[in-house]
Amino acid sequence: MTLTPEQLAQIEEERAAQRPTRRAVSEGMEAHLYTAYPVLDHGFIRVIDYMGDDAAICQAARVSYGRGTKSVQNDEGLIRYLMRHWHSTPFEMCEIKLHVKLPVFVARQWIRHRTANVNEYSARYSILDREFYVPEPDALAAQSSTNNQGRGAVLQGEEAARVLDILKRDANRAYDHYEEMLGTDGQQGLARELARMNLPASIYTQWYWKTDLHNLLHFLRLRADSHAQMEIRVYAEAIAKCVKDWVPAAYAAFEDYRMGGATLSAGALGCLRRMLDGETVTQETSGMSKGEWREFEAILARR
Amino acid sequence: MTLTPEQLAQIEEERAAQRPTRRAVSEGMEAHLYTAYPVLDHGFIRVIDYMGDDAAICQAARVSYGRGTKSVQNDEGLIRYLMRHWHSTPFEMCEIKLHVKLPVFVARQWIRHRTANVNEYSARYSILDREFYVPEPDALAAQSSTNNQGRGAVLQGEEAARVLDILKRDANRAYDHYEEMLGTDGQQGLARELARMNLPASIYTQWYWKTDLHNLLHFLRLRADSHAQMEIRVYAEAIAKCVKDWVPAAYAAFEDYRMGGATLSAGALGCLRRMLDGETVTQETSGMSKGEWREFEAILARR
Amino acid sequence: MTLTPEQLAQIEEERAAQRPTRRAVSEGMEAHLYTAYPVLDHGFIRVIDYMGDDAAICQAARVSYGRGTKSVQNDEGLIRYLMRHWHSTPFEMCEIKLHVKLPVFVARQWIRHRTANVNEYSARYSILDREFYVPEPDALAAQSSTNNQGRGAVLQGEEAARVLDILKRDANRAYDHYEEMLGTDGQQGLARELARMNLPASIYTQWYWKTDLHNLLHFLRLRADSHAQMEIRVYAEAIAKCVKDWVPAAYAAFEDYRMGGATLSAGALGCLRRMLDGETVTQETSGMSKGEWREFEAILARR
Amino acid sequence: MTLTPEQLAQIEEERAAQRPTRRAVSEGMEAHLYTAYPVLDHGFIRVIDYMGDDAAICQAARVSYGRGTKSVQNDEGLIRYLMRHWHSTPFEMCEIKLHVKLPVFVARQWIRHRTANVNEYSARYSILDREFYVPEPDALAAQSSTNNQGRGAVLQGEEAARVLDILKRDANRAYDHYEEMLGTDGQQGLARELARMNLPASIYTQWYWKTDLHNLLHFLRLRADSHAQMEIRVYAEAIAKCVKDWVPAAYAAFEDYRMGGATLSAGALGCLRRMLDGETVTQETSGMSKGEWREFEAILARR
Structure with missing residues (x-):
């Protein structure tokens, strides 16, 4: 993570200031506020603001169900009930705002979650910094031979070294040329909105991203999943840690x-049902395709 | 406004408690928090929670425009610039949550604003209270003879009395029958989800409604407008007063x-342009329809 | 269903006209186009327009997955794969537009599905017709004694007769007064936007409602469910019949x-897993609440 | 534009087939269907499907306003009225689906329009083609010295040649290395989801993009505007031509x-108003900032 001393000082200042509300x-979330948690080599997530807590979810649910919710004794039980029955609107009553620094190829996946508010750093207005994602050696995975969007074994030795060398050299050369095209202060170089097209998808961008808890949990379900690309999963996991402290009951129900x-x-x-009745069911007798059967077996084997 | 002593005591308690954040x-918004502002005869709006302030709008804009925003010296100027150029995303970085009590026919207009989160009191689960909107005498307007969705002169004397009498009697009779159909505690009456269909659109409902500042301002533009139905306009005006104290610079730019x-x-x-060049332009020479010309003249005459 | 002879003639005309595209x-959907299928006593649904078919879902998926989808041999298998893995965007590539006539209390539930486009008949502009939902005798259910939002046994005999009588008389009286307040053509009566508040939630409204297939299936899952209120479920079921003929493979996967x-x-x-290993698990040893356990048993018992 | 002979043959086939509906x-839109209109050096837009026409806008509006719309004699007048008064829902009743091939940095701007359905080519699943945007010499603009997000004079001579050389060489080198990292068929190369990060923002992607007419017009207003980046504006202009033939009355009102x-x-x-009264108003006496005054003068001077 690359934060300047000025930025770190500002974060400390923001964290120190408390005002009555x-x-x-x-309380769990207050402890996280503004702190930048490192993700990947130069990225981070930090919580800028939030609205609501576990009690706010219940408060909204109780408006809906009126006297009808008296039967559920406590907040935790009510939250579990809401989650189990896909009653999503009470979870929408909590909101979070994050500051995220992330590689462009991760940002391109992330932005597909449309129900969110975003302000991204604009490379039309401003000049990007020289920061690129370069994977750790243990993340340098080969293409999976069975899954079109998956990873196989980790590359080793010379092959790994060659890949890392390419990624670093190409990124730096592209950035050198970006700067060269932009020109020095005295000159009139290429427009920023054009020069940026030379930069690779590994370059870091940043944004403010705001969403409600229901949509955030949907994001986490997809992106903290084991099938998500590792480079976005680590962001989801870092966010999940904050969410767990923010709304512990909702997060437990989500898990x-x-x-x-x-x-x-x-x-x-x-x-x-047939298996519970003692029958031995195989893929052939299941009526499922091979793919479905494999997934079904995986669910039953999961620990 | 009909708040029970218990509810009023709870509001006072919520207002008294302060915690560090x-x-x-x-500060402007803190002063409004939880207070129920009366609207119409039994309705109210009250702010339950909020996220952000004028500075948060600028903070988000500065993430987008990076070093490019240095040229705008102050927050107020930046906010005016954003508003003028329809840069809506920084305004989306503020959020508000309201508790609103309102007649069903107003709720039906309101809900058409889709970009919001809502938890409404459910008449499937719970029993509605005996509270109906009955207009003040000066709101008892006749149908406009020129505007299909407008109001004309205020009804007077016997005609007004007759209308008020109908509205009150029909509402109360409908409610009597609602209660009768539901049955008393001992009996098994008609299902709530069915009995409610006997109630008129003047009955009050309530909800938690949460939206971002950009969408809220859009709501206010349409619903605080002079062409909006008076019964929703008074809600928009009550909300606008809170918004003015919450984000004064954004609200001034909005105005x-x-x-x-x-x-x-x-x-x-x-x-x-022709008029500024000294030409006398009439509807006939304007190329506009009569309706457009009338609206154009109204804009120029507005003070 | 109350369609005037003029409306029926227009529907026939629309159905007769065919043009090349x-x-x-x-083909399955073309057969349904414009036909009004009756729902409840005066309501209907009819398909006004549609975009796409099963092949369009696959076509969009193949843009995303490029060469990667070659492995899935046929459209049906691909659609099942997409549905199983919650890949929702290809289903969003189909769109449907419906004309629906429905009671206001049903419309109020329906409109909570926000991702849709709606044009509703406006009672500010126009005068509503004298049409109210009055349940069939076998739909006159008592409140459930175990479920706050459910129905119990059907009311019988005098109790049923009394309820039906109330619903009919109150609705008609409210409508008589609505007309009276509006005044006759010569007079200047109460504004329409005010007079409508006297009408009960059983009155019929109508709208054009347009949504994509993904959101439509979500709507059907919630509203064609056995826990949905019967009065909206019958609409969902009528729509489902059209969807089944429109996109047969997607609908089969959805089922x-x-x-x-x-x-x-x-x-x-x-x-x-414990049960499959031969253990006898009870609610007490399950770690689930009574409510959860009851639902779990119901899933296993379902046929 | 790079379409393979197979793709061109398929487009011809799609265009040739007509079926009754x-x-x-x-009719105007039918003529455009499937045809790929070239944009930039390798991009295109083509209409894949559409729903509705000018009459469908009016049909939906007439459902809303019921008898109240009888006063507007014709469709064109009604559409102008709707557009003038920001009645957006009738325009949402038309839908369009486009197939677009575009550089990644353009796609990143485009995707910020959230109210749309998208299926993008996935570089996790599949391998991207060797196609990059290289500007025409007259598009090689310098950074504007007055506008942070604008362009100044066109680069000339050696400077232009140097920029073009950099863009081409870096893109091709990045692609060579992309291929090299992916490995040949026999080998197990780097996972596609990782290798893609070496590719620059000038590389082409493609997607299916579906939206309604209201949101499409909003997109066109922002992206066909003279302040939009040229590389997205040309896409907006190509789409606008199709829209003009699809819904001529709506498009005329939009213009x-x-x-x-x-x-x-x-x-x-x-x-x-002061100017129309004969007063000479200057920036100093206007109460506007310099920026606002400049924009105000530009509006009055516009021809």
């Missing part, structure tokens, strides 16, 4: 019902 | 560029 | 993975 | 009220 306060849960098809449920 | 705090501004067509701009 | 055509499927929590999956 | 047909129109602030309207 009448709003809901999450049980979403991250650790699984959706089974009508066909899979049918097989399950 | 590291987040951005808007200048949106509420007090006007959009002119290419044709209207052409007429304007 | 280069666009994707779904298997969504309507007939179930999501199990990490805790439930753990119990399942 | 009962849906609304726009008059949006593209050719202007929004004036309350302050600017006040100045205008």
Whole structure:
């Protein structure tokens, strides 16, 4: 992570200042505020602001269900009920704003989550810094031979060295030429909005990203999943740690019902019933395709 | 406004409690928090939570424009620039959560603003209260004879009395029957989700409504406008007062560029140039329809 | 369903006219176009327009996955794969536009699905017709004694008769007064935007509603579910019949993975593994609450 | 534009096939369907599907306003009225689906329009082609000295040649290394999801992009504007040509009220009134900042 001494000083200053508020306060989240948590080689996430807490979720649910929610004794039980029955609107009543520094190829995946507010650093207005993602050796994975979007074994030795060399040299050469095209202060160089096109997808950008808790959990479910690309998963994991301290009951329910849960098809449920009745079901007798059967077995084997 | 003593006591309690936070705090908004401002005969709006302030808008804009925003000296100037050029994303970085009590026919207009989070009191789960909107005598307007969706003169004397009598009697009779159909505690009456269909659109509902500042200002532009139905306009006006204290610079820019501004067509701009050149332009020579010309004249005459 | 002879003639005319197009055509959907399918006593749904078909879903998926999708041999297999892995964007590439006539209390539930385009009949501009939903005798359910939002046994005999009588009389009286307040043509009556507030939630409104297939299937999952209120479920079921003919492969996958499927929590999956290993698991030893356990048993018992 | 003979043959085939439909047909749009219109050096836009036409906009508006719209005699007048009063929902009743090939840095701007459905070619699954945007000599603009996001004079002679040389060489070298890292068929090279990070923002991607007419017009207003970056503006202009033939009345209203129109602030309207009264207003006496005054003068001078 590359934060200038000025930036670090500003973060310290922001963290030191406290003011009274009448709003809901999450002590767990207050402890994280403004701190930049490193992700990848130059990236970070930091929480800039938040709205609401576990109690705010329940408060909103109780407006909806009125006297009807009296039966659920406590907040934790109510939150589990809401999560189990996909009642998403109470979770939308919490909001988070993050400052994220991330490589452009990660940003391109991330931005596909449309229900969010974004202010990204503009390379039309301003000049990007010389910072590129270069994977750690243990992240230099080969293409998976079985999964079109997956990774296989880690590259070793000379092959790994060659790849790292290419990534570094090409990125630096591209940046040298970017600067050269922009010209020095005295000159009138190429427009920034054009010069930027020479820069690779490994370059870092940054943005403010704001979303509600329901959409954030959906983001985490997809991006903290083991099938997500590692370079976005580490961001999701860093965010998840903050969320856990922000809304502990909601996060626990999320872990049980979403991250650790699984959706089974009508066909899979049918097989399950036969298996519980003592029948031995195989892929051939399951009615499922090979792919589905493999996934079904993985769910049952999961620990 | 009908708040029970318990509710009023709870509001006072919420207002009294203050806790330290590291987040951005808007002093102007803190003063409004939780207070229920009466609207219509039984309704209210109250701010439950907020995120951000004027500085947060600028902070987000400066992430986007990076070093490029150094030229704008101060926050107020930057906010005016953003508003003038329809740069909406920095305004999306502020968020507000309101508790609103409102008649169902107002709620039906309001909900058409889709970019918001809502938890509404559910008449499937719970029993609605006996509270109906009955207009003040000076709001009992006749149908406009020129505008299909407008109001004309205020009804007077016997005609007004008759209308008020109908509204009150029908609402109360409908509610009596609602209660009767639901049955008393001992009995198994009609399902709530069915019995509610007997209630008129003047009955009050309530919800938590959360949206970002950009979408809130869009809501205010449409609903605080003189063409909006009075019964929703008074809600927009009550909210606007809170917004003015929350983000004073953003609200001032909004008043200048949106509420007090006007959009002119290419044709209207052409007429304007001719008029500035000393030509007398009439509807006949304007190229505009009668309706457009009338609106154009109104914009120029506005004070 | 109350369509005037003029409306029926217009529908016949629309159905008779055919024109050549280069666009994707779904034969199954063409057969449904414009036909009004009755729902409840005065309502209907009819498909006004559509975009795309099963092949369009695959076409979009193949743009995303490029050469990577060659491995999936056929469209049906690809669509099942997309549905199973929650790849929602290809389903968003199909669009449908419906004309729906429905009671206001149903419309209020329906509109909570925000990702859709809506043009509703405006009671500010125009006068509503005298049409109210009055349940069939077998739909006159009592409040459930176990479920706050559910229905119990059907009301019988005098109790049923009394409820029907109330609903009809109150609705008609409210409408009589609505007309009276609006005044006759010669008079200047109460503004429409005010008079409408006297009308009950059982009155019919209508709208054009347009959404994409992904969001439509989400709507159907929630509203064609057995826990949905019957009065909206019948609309969802009528729409589902059209969708089945429009995109047969997508609809079949939806039935298997969504309507007939179930999501199990990490805790439930753990119990399942123990049961498959031969252990007898009870609610007490399951780690689940009573409510969760009841739902878990229901999933396993489902046929 | 680089379409393979196979792709061109497929487009011809798609264009040749016509089938009868009962849906609304726009003859103007049918003529454009599937044809790939070249944009920049390797890009294109082509319309894949559409829903609705000018009449469909009016049909939806008439559902809303019921008998109230009878006063507007014809469709064109109604569409102008809707556009003038920002009644956006009837325009949402039309939908378009485009296939677009575009450089990544253009795609990154484009995707910020969130209300759209997208399926993009995935460089995790598949291998990108060796196609990069290299500007035409007359597009090689210098950075503007007055506008942080603008362009100044066109680079000339050696400077231009040097820039073009850098862009081409760096892009090709990056692609050579991309291929090298991916490995040949026999080998297990670097995972595609990693190798892609070496590619510059000038590389072409492609996507299916679907949106409704209201959001499309908003996109065109921002991206066909003279302040938009040229490389996205040419896409907006190519799309605009198709839209003009698809919904001629809506497009004409859009040109008059949006593209050719202007929004004036309350302050600017006040100045205008003083000017029409014969007063000479200068920036100093206007109450506007220098920037605002410059923009105000530009609006009045526009021809």
